[in-house]
Structure formats: C-alpha cells, structure tokens
Amino acid sequence: MAEIKDPENTIILTLKDGEVVIELLADVAPKHTARMKELARAKAYDDVCFHRVINGFMAQTGDVANGNMEKGFNLRRAGTGGSDMPDLPAEFSKLPHDRGTIGAARSSSPNSANSQFFINFADNHFLNGQYTVYGRVLSGMEHVDKIARGEPPANPDRMITVRVAADVA
Numbered sequence: 001m002a003e004i005k006d007p008e009n010t011i012i013l014t015l016k017d018g019e020v021v022i023e024l025l026a027d028v029a030p031k032h033t034a035r036m037k038e039l040a041r042a043k044a045y046d047d048v049c050f051h052r053v054i055n056g057f058m059a060q061t062g063d064v065a066n067g068n069m070e071k072g073f074n075l076r077r078a079g080t081g082g083s084d085m086p087d088l089p090a091e092f093s094k095l096p097h098d099r100g101t102i103g104a105a106r107s108s109s110p111n112s113a114n115s116q117f118f119i120n121f122a123d124n125h126f127l128n129g130q131y132t133v134y135g136r137v138l139s140g141m142e143h144v145d146k147i148a149r150g151e152p153p154a155n156p157d158r159m160i161t162v163r164v165a166a167d168v169a
Helices: 030-041
Strands: 010-015 018-024 048-054 058-061 101-104 117-120 133-139 161-164
Touching: 010 030, 018 030, 030 133, 030 161
Parallel strands: none
Antiparallel strands: 010 018, 010 161, 018 133, 048 058, 058 117, 101 117, 101 133
8 A cells, every 4th residue: 555645635445456545636626625535534435336437548436326336326327416515616737637547527517526536547638627637546556447347337346435544543
C-alpha cells in the first residue's frame, strides 16, 4: 500500500482483488473532494457497482441511488442517479486525465456532477477541461484493471467499502 501523507484527503477503496489508495486533490477541486469524503463517511458508496466499464477507457461507479448491490440494486437504472445532495459546479483545472486519475461523471451539463466518478484506465486527454479531475490512484491500480468490463457488465464488480483513511484505525 502507498504511503499516506494526508489521511484526511486519502480514500481507501476496497475491491474484490484488494485495496486501492486514492489521493484526493482538495486544493484543485475542493467541492468534489468534500462530496466524496461525505459520501464515504456515510457509507453511501459501500456495495455500489461499477455500471460502465470500457476497456482501454475507464471504470465508472458511484450511483448511490441505483447501484447498491444489496439495497434496491437496479442494473437497468444504474448510472442514472446520484445522491440526495445538490449537484456540484464544475471545478475544471489544468490537470490531465491521465491513467489512474479520478474524474467526476456528469450529464451533458458541466455543473451536474453529484456522486458518480470514474477511474481512467489510460491517458484520456480528450476529456481534459471537460470533466473535473479530483483524485489519483496512489496504489492498487492493478486491482482497478481487473474490474469486469461492460455497459453494464453482466456480473458487475462493486466497491466493497470506501473509507477516508483518517477514519481507518
């Protein structure tokens, strides 16, 4: 596991194959970072599936309304919802969508990000300036690479737990 320098701005995402350590970029996208920590602390991301996973592109998850594998999971609707909190304004930056970066998923409106996010499998620079980058994988990308592919996957993988490192004993 990566050395955690700022536990308050580090996420530990547990997948079936192991832990993924994510550095949140609070100085770049403070609202998106705060939202991810709030949802993680509420355990809203636990058991939520990866509903859109495209080989060579990205793995998308975070639909806390429709993507929970245990509570009312609806694969047909997964990817259409968010949380009960208001949408977030875009926090675009000069950071590129490189392999391992975390981007805020949204609808066609730049200010519609809510709870969904994606992890880039590759450098996806065509997304630069169009989607908020608010984190990057520090370790465990090999586990992300093993997430089942599909739109949606036939048997979607899920985020088992998502925790703020500062809260993990």
